[in-house]
Amino acid sequence: MLLPRPLSLTIDKLPVALVQRVVNQAFHRALQQHPDLFDRLGNEANKRFCFAPTDLDFVFLVHPESKFIHTFRKAAQPRADASIAGPMLTLLALLEGRIDGDAVFFSRSLSVTGDMEAMLALRNALDDCSFDLPRDLAAMAGPLALPFRRIAEVIRHRALKGMA
Amino acid sequence: MELICPAGTPAAFREAVEAGADAVYCGFRDETNARNFPGLNFTREELRQAVAHGHAQGVHTYVALNTFMRAGHEDLWYRAADDAVAAGADAVILADMALMDYVSSTYPDQRLHVSVQASASNVDAIALLVESFGAKRLVLPRVLTVPEIANLARNVDCELEVFAFGGLCVMAEGRCSLSSYVTGQSPNMQGVCSPASHVRYREDGPDMVSELAGFTINRFGKDEPAGYPTLCKGRFHIADDDGYAFEDPVSLDVMEHLDALRSAGVTALKIEGRQRGKAYVAQVVSSLRAALEAPKEARAQKLTQLHRLSEGQRTTAGAYEKKWR
Numbered sequence: 001m002l003l004p005r006p007l008s009l010t011i012d013k014l015p016v017a018l019v020q021r022v023v024n025q026a027f028h029r030a031l032q033q034h035p036d037l038f039d040r041l042g043n044e045a046n047k048r049f050c051f052a053p054t055d056l057d058f059v060f061l062v063h064p065e066s067k068f069i070h071t072f073r074k075a076a077q078p079r080a081d082a083s084i085a086g087p088m089l090t091l092l093a094l095l096e097g098r099i100d101g102d103a104v105f106f107s108r109s110l111s112v113t114g115d116m117e118a119m120l121a122l123r124n125a126l127d128d129c130s131f132d133l134p135r136d137l138a139a140m141a142g143p144l145a146l147p148f149r150r151i152a153e154v155i156r157h158r159a160l161k162g163m164a
Numbered sequence: 165m166e167l168i169c170p171a172g173t174p175a176a177f178r179e180a181v182e183a184g185a186d187a188v189y190c191g192f193r194d195e196t197n198a199r200n201f202p203g204l205n206f207t208r209e210e211l212r213q214a215v216a217h218g219h220a221q222g223v224h225t226y227v228a229l230n231t232f233m234r235a236g237h238e239d240l241w242y243r244a245a246d247d248a249v250a251a252g253a254d255a256v257i258l259a260d261m262a263l264m265d266y267v268s269s270t271y272p273d274q275r276l277h278v279s280v281q282a283s284a285s286n287v288d289a290i291a292l293l294v295e296s297f298g299a300k301r302l303v304l305p306r307v308l309t310v311p312e313i314a315n316l317a318r319n320v321d322c323e324l325e326v327f328a329f330g331g332l333c334v335m336a337e338g339r340c341s342l343s344s345y346v347t348g349q350s351p352n353m354q355g356v357c358s359p360a361s362h363v364r365y366r367e368d369g370p371d372m373v374s375e376l377a378g379f380t381i382n383r384f385g386k387d388e389p390a391g392y393p394t395l396c397k398g399r400f401h402i403a404d405d406d407g408y409a410f411e412d413p414v415s416l417d418v419m420e421h422l423d424a425l426r427s428a429g430v431t432a433l434k435i436e437g438r439q440r441g442k443a444y445v446a447q448v449v450s451s452l453r454a455a456l457e458a459p460k461e462a463r464a465q466k467l468t469q470l471h472r473l474s475e476g477q478r479t480t481a482g483a484y485e486k487k488w489r
Contacts, residue, residue: 102475105390107389116363116365120202120360127173
């Protein structure tokens with residue numbers, strides 16, 4: 001399921017610095033909520049992972065060991081050890097472990113390239129982590145935390161229904 | 165019949181318990197089990213907690229120690245058996261006869277199951293394992309028809325467990341070395357078939373090409389369902405044909421034969437897939453649990469979504485309804 005076109009066009013128009021700020025906050029908040037997130041990675045924590053939503057013009061580079069996430073325009077093509085590309089909502093569903101990575105791979109809805117040992121370790125680490133993005137990130141919305149969470153849960157419900 | 169479910173992580177274990185497993189099988193984070201994949205499996209402490217969680221919910225935990233011990237490194241397997249017993253495992257699933265001997269003589273009260281990797285598929289082989297090591301259950305290789313399974317059940321003195329759903333190997337379980345010819349590693353010894361460290365995917369126009377240790381083993385056209393990057397499911401050029409030489413990318417599903425398996429005397433149905441995510445575990449376990457409890461005419465409806473989770477997005481009953489000579 002792709003992001004609605006008007007939404008992806010709007011996001012694409014945002015400055016990289018702004019997207020980086022939001023993504024960085026979300027990333028570090030998620031790490032606070034799940035401090036053992038990268039334990040399963042072992043030596044693979046030193047690899048650079050690229051997440052490339054096919055319906056957005058941004059890619060996100062993650063280096064677990066140094067706990068950084070960096071946002072780029074797609075054209076920048078940052079160097080990564082392993083990359084995963086697919087619709088944004090599919091990537092988020094995988095992050096939460098709501099869908100099975102192998103099944104999505106079999107259906108050709110996502111593609112993976114580069115170091116598969118690292119990618120598999122990351123997939124398994126995320127799958128064990130019990131992310132719940134609406135719950136985990138709601139506090140970022142400050143006084144609007146509750147409506148943020150409710151809206152995010154509705155979007156997630158619809159997106160997962162669309163993938164079923 | 166019991167429903168035996170896979171768990172590669174504690175999260176998947178909890179999903180399996182919640183979805184209706186009678187028992188969950190899992191392994192340690194090393195080469196003592198045949199799903200030795202990066203980021204997968206349990207630490208000793210995670211296993212102890214999983215066993216406790218299972219027991220609190222009335223669910224058993226079986227620990228797979230189902231690879232063959234490497235000469236000179238047997239201690240790794242003996243320690244794993246010690247730790248599984250100490251964690252309170254309800255059964256250990258073993259393939260190596262020397263490890264069976266160690267467990268049966270060191271822990272005579274420990275329930276011992278024989279892994280599919282032991283490849284025991286006839287009455288005499290099973291009798292030997294029961295008499296020598298007190299094996300209580302045997303997981304049958306996926307090479308037998310339902311009538312053959314029924315015949316075995318009548319003539320052996322232990323419970324039989326069969327695979328009901330999930331990945332399908334070529335019919336040489338415990339004896340397949342295809343992966344090691346190309347990568348140096350096999351499920352029997354290192355616990356991993358076609359290790360991820362040797363796998364690469366690349367886009368070639370609209371096609372996706374899978375490579376194993378530098379060899380191209382498959383090419384999937386645009387939107388063609390994909391499979392695992394194992395040699396047995398590679399597509400090869402043989403004579404004038406291009407195609408699957410060993411087997412197609414397809415998963416096992418024998419739920420149509422549920423009543424026949426029950427009548428045959430099968431004790432437990434096993435779901436393959438410790439390498440799969442918790443979403444797979446939750447969906448497959450809950451679907452099979454619902455099917456097990458549904459009347460025959462309502463069963464198929466409970467299973468309609470499962471083909472989408474399958475390798476190649478297709479399923480087969482394989483040898484259970486063997487149509488070849």
